[in-house]
Amino acid sequence: MGTGTEARQVVTGGAVLDTALTLFAQRGYHGTALSQIAEVLGIRTPSLYNHMRSKQELLQTIIRQTLDSVMEDFEAAVDGVQDPVERLRRATRVYALRHATHRREALVVNRDTTSLEEPSLSALRARRRDHERAFRAVISDGVESGAFTVDSPVLASFAILEMCVSIARWFRDPGALSAADVADQYTGFALQVVGVQT
């Protein structure tokens, strides 16, 4: 009757990573069993080891790739831009946009970074701090040049960054607002926080 060949051997390393990403985002790293990943992919648990070294490696790969992309986004966004207002606008927009378009990655990074084992934990925490520091410098520069007015650049940068991070928690793609709409509005919030009239 034409059913013929079963679907076979379609699983790739990328598919395992993508499924792990989805389930880690839903249930958390420790709340996700490899058997659940295998079930979604339609294979048995041990077969996963043809595509990965360990469960922990999946988490490390997800978080490392995500943090790298965040930093690349940031640098591409502010590269060559001098005006502090425009720098903050662009840095915020790409960060907000990423959290709307890559919700799963954001949820895993923010929830499960503490589940990383050393030495990845230290290395990736440092990578995250690099972005925080660079973002904070945008605000500090603007304060020194008189473009921004804030009591504490540290507090302002945390407030703006975490405001963007939270987009990943409620944003739904076919929703009332597009990712670009949300990013634009959050960019406006960020500028208001640092005292720029809009």
Add this chain to the structure above:
Amino acid sequence: MGTGTEARQVVTGGAVLDTALTLFAQRGYHGTALSQIAEVLGIRTPSLYNHMRSKQELLQTIIRQTLDSVMEDFEAAVDGVQDPVERLRRATRVYALRHATHRREALVVNRDTTSLEEPSLSALRARRRDHERAFRAVISDGVESGAFTVDSPVLASFAILEMCVSIARWFRDPGALSAADVADQYTGFALQVVGVQT
């Protein structure tokens, strides 16, 4: 030689809950074993069951009590206050302050609510939405009265609430700023987000 009696029978239900709170906040619900809670308390794992019904019950109690307190804080803060600006100021301040002074509770609620089993999951999600709705209404009212200027009260309320939530992630008690300082500054951010000059 005076060592005499070992320390015995000092563990109470409250101590179990408090230890669970600390460890859940550090490692997450699924990342915490009952044996770790028992070890901190200096007893064996099965002895925990003299003070609780199950691990899941610990999580439910922590989250339920926290969400109740959040709602009580909110209502006490805005009760009898008419001016939208003052209502938002007070609602934001108590929320920000709570996330600085009750960091562990905030971390568990935001990380491990998805680990709740039904029917608690639905009930407590609804309780959280009650607060979100009430907070959003403060902003909507201010927009209608002309006190605030925002495109979307939904986005603005999410941005402000989650900005406050994130305080729990970086705040340290004996730090450069007191909890009250942080709450005051975040209240300023909130008012700027909704377009109030400060």
Add this chain to the structure above:
DNA sequence: TTGTGATACGAACGAGCGTTAGCTAGCGTC
């Protein structure tokens, strides 16, 4: 002094976890 309730303990359970080992079937290449 006896009894009662609370709290601790050791032993053990069934289940599930991540992981390894060894084997089999299908594929493209020579």
Add this chain to the structure above:
DNA sequence: GACGCTAGCTAACGCTCGTTCGTATCACAA
């Protein structure tokens, strides 16, 4: 047509988990 590579499978491992059971020990009231 034999070969090796890839990716699947079953079986099994050692371990840890949350939980239950029966028992011993203590403080305190009668």
